[in-house]
Amino acid sequence: xxxxxxxxWSAERAAQIIADHQHMAGAAMPILHAIQxxxxxxxxxVVPMIAETLNLSRAExxxxxxxxxxxxxxxxxxxxxKLCAAEACQSVGARAxxxxxxxxxxLEMGETSPDGRVTLEPIYCLGLCACxxxxxxxxxxxxxxxxxxxxxxxxxxxx
Amino acid sequence: xxxxxxxxxxxxxxxxxxADRVARALSEALAARGIAADIVRNGSRGLFWLEPLVEVExxxxxVGYGPVKASDVPSLLESGLLEGQPHALCVGLVEEIPYLxxxxxxxxxxxxxxxxxxxxxxxxxGGYRGLxxxxxxxxxxxxxxxxQSGLRGRGGAGFPTGIKWRTVAATPADQKYIVCxxxxxxxxxxxxxxxxxxxxxxxxxxxxxxxxxxxxTKGYVYCRSEYPLSLDVMNxxxxxxxxxxxxxxxxxxxxxAFDMEMRMGAGxxxxxxxxxxxxSLEGKRGVVRAKPPLPAIKGLFQRPxxxxxxxxxxxxxxxxxxxxxxYRDFGMGRSRGTMPIQLAGNIRFGGLFETAFGxxxxxLVNEIGGGTASGRPVKAVQAGGPLGAYMPVSQFDTPxxxxxxxxxxxxxxxxxxxxxxxxxxxxxxxxxxxxxxAHESCGKCTPCRIGSTRGKETLDKIMxxxxxxxxxxxxxxxxxxxxxxxxxxxxxxxPYPVMSALTHFPEDFGAAPKxxxxxx
Ligand SMILES: Cc1cc2nc3c(=O)[nH]c(=O)nc-3n(C[C@H](O)[C@H](O)[C@H](O)COP(=O)(O)O)c2cc1C
Ligand code: SF4
Ligand code: FES
Numbered sequence: 318x319x320x321x322x323x324x325x326w327s328a329e330r331a332a333q334i335i336a337d338h339q340h341m342a343g344a345a346m347p348i349l350h351a352i353q354x355x356x357x358x359x360x361x362x363v364v365p366m367i368a369e370t371l372n373l374s375r376a377e378x379x380x381x382x383x384x385x386x387x388x389x390x391x392x393x394x395x396x397x398x399k400l401c402a403a404e405a406c407q408s409v410g411a412r413a414x415x416x417x418x419x420x421x422x423x424l425e426m427g428e429t430s431p432d433g434r435v436t437l438e439p440i441y442c443l444g445l446c447a448c449x450x451x452x453x454x455x456x457x458x459x460x461x462x463x464x465x466x467x468x469x470x471x472x473x474x475x476x
Numbered sequence: 477x478x479x480x481x482x483x484x485x486x487x488x489x490x491x492x493x494x495a496d497r498v499a500r501a502l503s504e505a506l507a508a509r510g511i512a513a514d515i516v517r518n519g520s521r522g523l524f525w526l527e528p529l530v531e532v533e534x535x536x537x538x539v540g541y542g543p544v545k546a547s548d549v550p551s552l553l554e555s556g557l558l559e560g561q562p563h564a565l566c567v568g569l570v571e572e573i574p575y576l577x578x579x580x581x582x583x584x585x586x587x588x589x590x591x592x593x594x595x596x597x598x599x600x601x602g603g604y605r606g607l608x609x610x611x612x613x614x615x616x617x618x619x620x621x622x623x624q625s626g627l628r629g630r631g632g633a634g635f636p637t638g639i640k641w642r643t644v645a646a647t648p649a650d651q652k653y654i655v656c657x658x659x660x661x662x663x664x665x666x667x668x669x670x671x672x673x674x675x676x677x678x679x680x681x682x683x684x685x686x687x688x689x690x691x692x693t694k695g696y697v698y699c700r701s702e703y704p705l706s707l708d709v710m711n712x713x714x715x716x717x718x719x720x721x722x723x724x725x726x727x728x729x730x731x732x733a734f735d736m737e738m739r740m741g742a743g744x745x746x747x748x749x750x751x752x753x754x755x756s757l758e759g760k761r762g763v764v765r766a767k768p769p770l771p772a773i774k775g776l777f778q779r780p781x782x783x784x785x786x787x788x789x790x791x792x793x794x795x796x797x798x799x800x801x802x803y804r805d806f807g808m809g810r811s812r813g814t815m816p817i818q819l820a821g822n823i824r825f826g827g828l829f830e831t832a833f834g835x836x837x838x839x840l841v842n843e844i845g846g847g848t849a850s851g852r853p854v855k856a857v858q859a860g861g862p863l864g865a866y867m868p869v870s871q872f873d874t875p876x877x878x879x880x881x882x883x884x885x886x887x888x889x890x891x892x893x894x895x896x897x898x899x900x901x902x903x904x905x906x907x908x909x910x911x912x913x914a915h916e917s918c919g920k921c922t923p924c925r926i927g928s929t930r931g932k933e934t935l936d937k938i939m940x941x942x943x944x945x946x947x948x949x950x951x952x953x954x955x956x957x958x959x960x961x962x963x964x965x966x967x968x969x970x971p972y973p974v975m976s977a978l979t980h981f982p983e984d985f986g987a988a989p990k991x992x993x994x995x996x
Contacts, residue, residue, distance in 0.1 A: 342777065343739075345759030350701075350740055371759070384761040385742035387701055403663035404858055404908070405894045408821035409849065412904075441745065441912070443702050444666035446894065447524035447819065447826030448489050456704070460492035 323357035323392075330355065331363050335370050344371060345381050349388055358389040394429045394436035396474040398422075399453040400462075402439035405446035414450050415439075417464055421471045435474040479512055480558050483531040483538070485588065486517035487673040488705045489666070494545060495528040501546040502530070505553055513558070519674025521588030522828030523575055531570055534560035540570040575825055575844065580806060582814050583791045584667075584830045587674040593712055595720055598677040604728065606793030610685045611730035618689040619645050622792060624800030626812030630667075631657055631748075631785030632860070632889045632965070634811075634878045637792075640782060643772040644690040647780040652692035654683050655757065655776060655783040658699040658706070659741055659748035662861025664820040664892030668786040670828055672699070672706035675790075676713035677722075680736065682789035684727055685796055686782055687734035695736030696776070697786075698753050701743055710738050745862075745916040749964050750783045752918060763918045764964045785890065787816060808834035811877045819845045821894035831876075838872030841895055852897040856981070858905075860889025862912050863969035865976035866902065885972060902981040907935040909973040913966060923958045924967025930954055931974065944986050951978070 324330060334355060338348045348367055352359050359382050368378045382388045400406075400415050419425055422437055429436040445451035448460035454470050484490075484499040499515055506513050523529060526542035530552070539560030541552060548565060555563040567573055581587075590597035598604070610618040623638025644652060656679065660668040671679055683695045699707050714736060717723045725733045739757055741747050747756045751765035754776050775781025791813070795803045804812045811833035817840060819826050824846030841847070841857060848854055856866045864887035867874070874880055881888050896905075913928035934951045938944055955971035962968040978985055 343757050343759035346739065346742065346756065350742070377760075380761050381759065384763075385744050387742035403912075404862065404905070405664045405821040405892075407905075407908070408894055408896045408900065440702060441743075442661065442663045442665075443488070443492075444660065444669040445489055445492050446664045446666060446821060446892070447823075448493055448527065449821065451492060453702075458488050458492035458705070460489060 324355050326356055326360055326362075328362070328366075331366060335367055339370050345373070345378065349382060349385075353388060356392075358392045361390065391429075392433070394434050396435040396455055397453075398435060398437050398455075398470060398474060399440040400426075400437070401441070401443055401445070401449065401451045402426075403442040403446075405442070406449040406451060409449045411450040414462060414464070414467065418467045418471070421467060422474070479514055481514050481516060481533040482558075483516050483518040483533075485520040485528055486592075487520035487670060488703070489524045490520050490527040490529070491705065493527050493543065497546040498528045498530065498544050498549065501549040505549050509553070511558070516591050518590065519588050519592045520670060521570065521576060522584065522670055522674075523573065523825075524827040525825050526567060529567075529570070530557070532557055532560050536560070537569045537571055540567045540573070541565040542567060575827070575829070578844070579830050580814050580832055581830050582794045582803065582806075583678075583787060584670070584675070584816060584828065585794065586678065587670055587828075590675070592674050592676055592709060593716060595677065595716060595722075598675070602797060603677055603793070604681055604722070606796035607681050607685055607688075607728060607730075609796045610688050611728065611732065615645065615689050615691065618685060618796065621796055621800040622689070625795045625803040626800075626807070626810075627788060627791060627795065627803065628811070628878065629785055630787035630791070630815070630890060631750075632887070634888070637784060637788050640772055640784070641686065641690055643770070644692070644780045644782050647773055649780045651694070651777075651779050652690060653776045653779055653781040654686045654690070654692045654695040654736070654789075655754065655781055656683055656695065656697040656786050656789050657748065657750065657753060657783055658697050658703075658786045659753060660700060660703070660786070660890065661745040661748045662864075662890050662892050664858065664894035665818050665861060665890045666820075667816040667818055667828060667891060669703050669706050670816075671786060671790045672703070673709050676710050677717065678790045678793055679710070679786060680713060680717050680723065682792040683736055684723065684734045685792050686784070686789060688727075688730070688732045690780075690782055692780075692782065693733045693735070695734065696757055697736065697738050698741060698747070698757055699738055700741045707738055707740060714738065745912075746918045746964075746966055749966065752964075753783065754781070761918075763920055766963065787890075806832035808832075808875065808877050809879055811879070815876065815888070815891050817876065818892045819895070820892060822848045822850055822897050823895040824849050833875075833877050835876050836872065837867065837874045837876065837893070838869075840876065840893060841872065845893075845895065848895060848897040850897045850899075852899065854895055855898045855900055856896050856902065856977075858894045858896070858973065859892070860887030861892055862909060863887065863965055863972060864889050864892075865972045866905065866980065867976070868980040870980075885976065887969070887972065902977040902984040903935065903939050906974045906977040906985075907932055907939070909970055909977075910935060913970040916966060918966070921961060921963050921967060923961035924963075924970075927954055927958045927967065928970060931958075931970075935974075938985055941986055948978070948985070
């Protein structure tokens, strides 16, 4: 799903995406999701385009982009590893496992490696709380994580 | 001869535990052996510790095997999986598993039994009887039936659903909306997810009935982005329902119009709060609105709106089908019907347990849930999500009931129970509650926005042993301010996990350890 399957930035393509969604009620969120799905992030240059189409101020659109944790303003790493940081996962050792993953990847939570290879970030519950600790690796759901599973994930992310 | 039917679940939990690999291994192994069999992907029963739970149809009923890994497939086939023969992973007849047998499945009656995207399966198991009834008795009687059932909102606040519907029905407007709250942000909950992934037509039917009842023709499901599979299954189900005439201008030939669509959240917990959710649906920042006006009067795009939790809506079909009185007969006190309780975290038998209100917390955790997964003693459970209290074992006699929990400053919320063993540091958990509040605050009120950050800092000092007494007084005071000065329950209820941790486990906050009791 991820692993860099994103399109390179194109203003034309962005305009097309905006046009495809602009007639939906409350179109801003579906547009931002579609932009991020295409390019991997929401570039600042797209904000005025959305604002103009939806007849909003730039500040309003900027406000929406920055309010939601999901929207990225920078491209993510080619691999995106999200580890659940919420309570049920903590109850079965997610804190220690996260520390192990940080160590293994040489990254702290919320960081992208300087070579753009991998992003490690927290997520707050995937509804997998009965097979915790859980996470999402390049869009794929993973449960019952342990250090072996983290080793495998790190190996996948080294490619 | 009937062909062999094998069921391999495909909800998010099963998939996260390797169900897709199991399904592939099975189909390859069967092909290699020249055996014709149908592999049905069947959502999930919600017995998550057994996932992937492979089932095979036998004359005696469905026999289960779990948890199955792809590498188990050859040995399963050799042992006679296809005839339901014994194997180390065999759990016998699935319907006889005590965890399932002890449940009262009303809302979740079909989950794990049917193919989620088969309308034929859905109808063969009672689907669309509720809508047929609603169309027959008409809007006013439908609202009344829901009122009579005693159903209270399953999203947390427990407000009577029938009263909410009456208000919307009685408010004239050019357009009304049904909004399903599928933001399910509480850690330890997955009931909404399971309906969407295992019985999506149940939600579609429930929303359609709501639309008919109050005169709304358009519905939105606001689903969190952390549930990509739910979004996918729901989108497919909506398309199927449209093609079958179950959504559209003339639903099921009833003369009523209703259509709906999915919308995706973007990782903001506060968007589970109903007015923040409406703002988000309108394409804005998810900032909480002051009430009044109530969403029932001025909701989405300023129109009268029913906003209900997904489970509230998915329970409506069975209420219409079997009658409000049937549903009301389950439960205790003012908590009527059943609740899907979600057993999660450090628990041996994690999963969904739908049962009538009134069961004790201790029975849920110890008898049904089998205690901790680690085998260590239970120290505390957090009930009702990140805004719910930590309850010690001494409160395990509390019956699962809105009022009984409230009397202990605790919360049923959306029905999640997260179990912790004795290795948990409750000061850490209290700090996490403040940190989470700071992370998710919508920023509208100062006690929540600033208070949560101060609370986290103060807890850091307490944990470091710095001016302990003085800082504990500051923390207590801060919690009081947040409780009284917050517009919504994010700021207003974060004090509950914090103060309950402090009250019940003072030794984790640097107090002298409690003297061991003379007798148990
Ligand atoms: C911070 C916060 C988060 C909430 N999250 C959810 C949620 O994820 N799902 C939900 O149904 N209700 C949630 N609620 C409760 C809703 O505001 C609202 O009460 C509910 O959607 C009403 O539906 P019901 O009457 O069917 O429960 C939340 C409330 C607050 C204050
Ligand atoms: S309590 Fe917090 S989340 Fe709720 S309205 Fe106030 S600032 Fe927003
Ligand atoms: S708390 Fe981690 S998946 Fe729910």
